Amino acid sequence: MSEFTAGLAVLGGLILAGLVGYNAWTTRRNAPRQPVMAAPGTGPAGEGERSEPLFEPDLTAPPAVEKRPGLDALLDALAPLNVEASVAGELAVAALPTTRRAGSKPFAIEGFNEATQHWETPRAGQRYSRFQAGVQLANRNGALNEIEYSEFVMKAQGFADAVNASPEFPEMLDAVAHARELDQFASAHDAQLSITLRARGAAWSPGFVHQAAQRLGFVAGAIPGRMVLPAQAQGGPPVLGLAFSSQAALSDDPAQSAIREVTLSLDVPQVPRTEQPFVRMRDAAIALAASMDGLITDDNQQVIRAESLDAIGADLEQLYDALEARDIAAGSPQARRLFS
Template sequence: MDELQFALIGAGVSVLLGVIIYNAWQHIKIRRALPRSLPTTELKQKEHIEEIVDEIALLNPVQTSLQPQAYMQCDEAAKEATLSSTSATNSPADPTSHLLTNANRNPKPRSIIDHRIDCIVPLHLSAPIVAEKLIPLAQRLRRAGNKPIFIEGKASANSASWQNLQPGDRYQALCIAVQLANRSGPLNELEFSEFITGAQTLADALDAELECPDMTATVAIARELDAFAAQCDVQLSINATSDGAPWSAQYIQTIATQDGLLLSRDGTRFIKLDAQQNPIFMLQFNNINFLRDDLTFKGGQNITFLFDVPAADEEAFPFRLMCNYATSLSQRIGAHLTDDKQRALSAAELAAIEQQLITLYAKLEAAQIPAGSPLARRLFI
C-alpha cells in the first residue's frame, strides 16, 4: 500500500470513531434526563380500563352515537389481554365463536342469542340436520355490515333450550340472529337486508322456511337500543402527573409488569384483568408503543388510567380499584392525581364520582343489561 491508501484508511477510521463517540454521548445525555431508579419497596397489585372525560362531566352521556373508537378500544383490550395471559382459557372473541370445532371443548355449549339485543329469526326445518352439514354453511354468515350474526339450534323441537352449534349434534330446529346495535351504531336498513339475504340463502340450502321480520319495526327497535346504550356509554379517566422530572417508558413498563398488568397485543397499553380474564381498567403512557418504540429514549410526565363503565363488572368496584391503584402508584413514583385538564383530583372528588356511577349502574340493571355482563360486553363493543 502507498501512503495515500494509508491516509484514506486512517481518515475513515477517524470518522467512524467520531460517529460512535458522538452517539454514545447523546445516549448518555438523554438517559440522564429521563430515567429514575426503581423504588425498592415491594409493588402492590391493583387494576385499569378506558377513556377521557372531564372531572364532574365524567358522567355526562356520550354525545355521539355509541362512540365507535371508544367501543373498538375496549373490545381490543379484552381480546388482546386475554391472548396475552397465560391463564386465559375461555372462548375466542370472534363473532362466530359459537361455531365450535372441538366437541370436547364445551360439552354443554351455552346460548349466546338474546332477544334484548338481537333480532332473532326462526328457521323451520323440513327434516333434522346434522351439525357437520350445517356448520360450513353457518361459517359463511359472520357479519351483516358491522353487526355479528349468530346461529343456534335445538336438539328437540319441543325443547326450550337453544345452544351454540357443535360438531356431532343433530338439530330439529334452528334460529339465526343479528345484533341490533353496538358501538358502530344501530342496525340499519342495508345491514338488515344483508342479514336477511344471508339467512334466506342458508334457508334455501337447508330446505327450510324463514320467518322474515318487518324491516321498519326491526330498525326502529335497533335505534331505541342504540339510544339507550348512548346514554350509558361512559368512559372515565384519571392521570398520575409527575411531581418532578419525566419518567422513561422503560421505567413505567417495569412497574406495570411487576404490578401484574398485561401488555396488550398491539403494545399500546397495559391491562388489568379480573378473575374471569375480563378487563377492569387500562394504563397508557404518553401514546407510547411498548413493543415498537425505543423505551430508553421515550418518556413523559403523565400516566393515564382508563375505565370503561358498562364493560366492567360493577361488583368488582372497578372505579374504586382504579383510583386505589393510581393513588398507590403515585405515592411510589412521586406523582399526584389530576383530571384531563391537569387539575388536581382530591379523594372527595373521586368518591363523589363513584357515587354518581350508582345511577348509571341502576339504569343498566333496569334494562336487564348489567355492567360487565356478557350482554353488556356485546352491546358495548
C-alpha cells in the first residue's frame, strides 16, 4: 500500500469516527432528560423503580374528614315533607329513591332526627319527626330545567307516599327562575386556570418530570400522568394538578418516553382562598421552568411573562370577593357543590 493510499485510509477512519461521535452526541442531546439517580434510600425513585401511587382526591367530592354538606336553601329547591307521627328509620331507608339524581342534578332526602335534633340522610335505628327533599338548582351542567324539576317532584312524591307524608313543593316556574339566576352568577364567576410548561430544548422523561415536581411537594395521583399538590389543611382538596401524557407514563420503557409539555391546573372555586392557590401555582410554574429548562406558555403556546401572571392574580382576588359576598366562598361546601 502506498503512502497516499494509507493516508486516505487514515483520513477515512478519522472521518468515520467523527461521524459516529457526532451521531452519538446528537442522540444523547435529543434523548429525554432523565432524573438524577440518588443513592438507595436517599431520594426519589428512578425510572426503573415502581412506587405505589398515592390516592388522588376527587376534585368534586367533599374532603374525607368533612361531613357531607346537607341540603341548603341557597343551592337547592326544597320541599318540606310533613308527617303526622314520627317515622322509623328502617321505613324511611326502604322508601328512599334508588338514584340520587334528577337528570344531571343531585337530589336528596333528609330526615330530622328526634334524638340528635339534626337533619341527616335517614338511617336505620333512628326516628324522624319530619323530612325534606331537595334538588340542586345549578351546577356546571347548567341550571335546573322543567324536566329535571318534574323528575324531582316524582321521586319526592314517591317517598312521601311511602312514609305517609304531605309534601309542599315550590312552584316550578319560581324554582326554574331561581336556578337560572344562580347559574348565571356561577357562569360569570367560574374560573379554571391552566399553565403549560414546554421543553425549551431536550424532551423530558416521566421520571424527570416526577423528580422535579416532587421537589415542590407534588405527589403521584391514581391516574397515570397526573400528580397533585396536596392542601395544607388536612382533608382538603388538592390545590393544583399537574398532568402530562398518560401514554408516556404507561410506556414499556418510560426512560425513552419523550414529554415536551406538562400542564399545571387550578380549579379556582374548589380551593379555599387561604391556601393561596394561584400564588403556589405561579411559584410552581416558575420553579419547574427553571429546573426543567422549560418555557411558561398559554394554550396558544405564547410565552407568559411574570407580570402577566401577577395581573391574573389580581383579577382572582376580585372573584374571591364576589363569591364570598354571595356566601359561596371558594373551597366551601356550597362552592364545591355549585362548581361541580
